[in-house]
Amino acid sequence: MTDHTYTTVPFPRIRKASVDLFRAASRKHMIHSMIEVDISGLRDRIRRKRKETGEFISLTGYLIAQIARVVEKNPQVHAYRNRKNQLILFHEVDVSTTIERNTGGQHLVVPKIIRSANRKSVPEISLEIQDEKTAETSEAEIYRMMRLYLSIPVFIRRWFFRILDRSPLQMKKRAGTIMITSVNLIGSGAGWGIPVASHTFNVVIGGIVRRAVKTGEITAEREHLCLTLSFDHDIVDGAPAARFTRQLIKQIQNGEI
Secondary structure, eight states: OOOTTOOOOOOOOOOOHHHHHHHTTTOOOEEEEEEEOOOOTHHHHHHHHEEEEOOOOHHHHHHHHHHHHHHHHSSGGOOEOOOTTTTEEEEEEEEEEEEEEETTEEEEEEEEEEEEGGGOOHHHHHHHHHHHHHOOOOOHHHHHHHHHTTSSSSHHHHHHHHHHOOHHHHHHHHSSSEEEEEOOOOOOOSOOOOOOOOOSSEEEEEEEEEEEEEEEEEEEEEEEEEEEEEEEESSSSSHHHHHHHHHHHHHHHOOOO
């Protein structure tokens, strides 16, 4: 007798890679800070800079640049512990992010590492992201690489993630030193994301919301950007994380474009 109250479909093989990542991330003890940053006038500043210089500048590129600069000043935020129980403090901030690429009518999300983001200008980072979006990589090539990964036995894949977690140099090479991702909520109102945090420091760029803010006797509508900052509590304590957050807010509000 057939039960028609449900349908059975295969579990997508490509999701197995995500499961591997989630399993590895679950071992981290993360603390999350969901904040709003007053960015009133920032997008106007970006538009004026574009007009003055003719350079391509994006809000995402600006945010990555400013975050990387503050991380450079606070190296423990992207430190990693090795097998000798030492902390490795990197001088370069390599940003792991994801890029949505339109390939043959299909929207594919591909990983991207922006190397030494702390030493690059906002236009350089913006253009690097834009070039990645328009790069020609076939869907077949992306899935071929994924199939190759999934052909490795599960226990070896899990072993690889465990080794990576205690091999800071390999972590930097293969996954960057921090993670910044966007949930594509910019312009859609308030919204935050809680990441599956794979790095010591992770940022989720959320939505932009308008808030009525009273200053003295004047009430004005101002734009606020929603951000989620996630820290590995094994490495970053609460007080340093709070100081870092205050520095980051100031840098985003006053950073050079």
